[in-house]
Amino acid sequence: MEHTTSTEPTVANGRKAEYPIDPIFLERWSPRAFTGEEISEQELFTILEAARWAPSSYNSQPGRFLYTRKNTPSWEKFFVLFNEFNQSWVKNASALVVVVSNSVMLPPGADKPIPSHSHSFDAGSAWGYLALQAVRLGWYAHAMVGFDMNRAFAELNVPVGYRVEAAIAIGRRADKSILPEATQAREVPNDRKPLREIAMEGGFPAQLD
Numbered sequence: 363m364e365h366t367t368s369t370e371p372t373v374a375n376g377r378k379a380e381y382p383i384d385p386i387f388l389e390r391w392s393p394r395a396f397t398g399e400e401i402s403e404q405e406l407f408t409i410l411e412a413a414r415w416a417p418s419s420y421n422s423q424p425g426r427f428l429y430t431r432k433n434t435p436s437w438e439k440f441f442v443l444f445n446e447f448n449q450s451w452v453k454n455a456s457a458l459v460v461v462v463s464n465s466v467m468l469p470p471g472a473d474k475p476i477p478s479h480s481h482s483f484d485a486g487s488a489w490g491y492l493a494l495q496a497v498r499l500g501w502y503a504h505a506m507v508g509f510d511m512n513r514a515f516a517e518l519n520v521p522v523g524y525r526v527e528a529a530i531a532i533g534r535r536a537d538k539s540i541l542p543e544a545t546q547a548r549e550v551p552n553d554r555k556p557l558r559e560i561a562m563e564g565g566f567p568a569q570l571d
Contacts (some may be wrong), residue, residue, distance in 0.1 A: 391551035392504040396533030401456035412495030418484035422467035425485040455531035
């Protein structure tokens, strides 16, 4: 099948890329205003299934996704982990996910686990897949570190050797008017640093004295 590639920068969701990319990368963002409606296990598992297919070192797949859905018995156990500010909007999410990663892996041919240098990197890749799949289904995912990680480790029975990485709220977008006034101004898709600022051919520029 022949594909045509546009040379025009992609524009979507009030944002403009510097180069042509798939619009889904601009359509994905991290809102806080959610409707509070329930998400089915089927839909949540479809979002998590995308995370399962993320690349990882030696296909070690270090990411683990601990979850709860709105109006289920485990919801409160997850909700109380968040700081006061995040609780003010996370209360209207449809699902909460805590991402942890295994700090060791068993490479092919090894007889015992070894430290995994890239376990956090690989879990982050899985989060990206999750977020994009959520958008495909009309949901949005907002990742954050504003929660009690030590308490999450203990109360979610995280095994020794795993690292608590982040928490994710998943929901359908609501009007920003449901948020506290100070938060409403932040309820817009963010821009990004110029590509030339983060991509440098040949390495970092030489440091000036």
